Amino acid sequence: MIKPYLMFNRECEEAFKLYIEAFGGELIAMQKYSELPSSPDFPVEESDKELVLHSQLRITENGFIMGSDSKRELNDSDKMVVSVELDSEEKARKAWNILKEDGSIHMDLHETFFAKLHGSLKDKFGISWMFTVN
Structure with missing residues (x-):
């Protein structure tokens, strides 16, 4: 989703x-x-x-x-993030590893108190992504 x-x-x-x-x-x-x-x-x-x-x-x-x-x-361009909720850690790590290439990590993908995995990054095109695996 x-x-x-x-x-x-x-x-x-x-x-x-x-x-x-x-x-x-x-x-x-x-x-x-x-x-x-x-x-x-x-x-x-x-x-x-x-x-x-x-x-x-x-x-x-x-x-x-x-x-x-x-x-x-x-800045205005930083105010929108695409939040992706995935059903497996494998899918999240695959997408994460592809999108982080030549991008920048805001919060490394790791376990949190609210999710199995959570992290955010900006890809090489300047699009911000937030990953969550519940």
């Missing part, structure tokens, strides 16, 4: 409220950085705790948009 993933400069919650108003959709999730398990590998500044870590909005029966606040300032 492929879902658009929108990245925001500290305005994700405000944007999703507007999208709910516009589409009359159902908010499936809105998690804040304050809900992250404490980890020295991913410290959260006090000023970032109310930022949106992950949100998901159903806008049609099978159509979703997802989003979050970035902890770094994003």
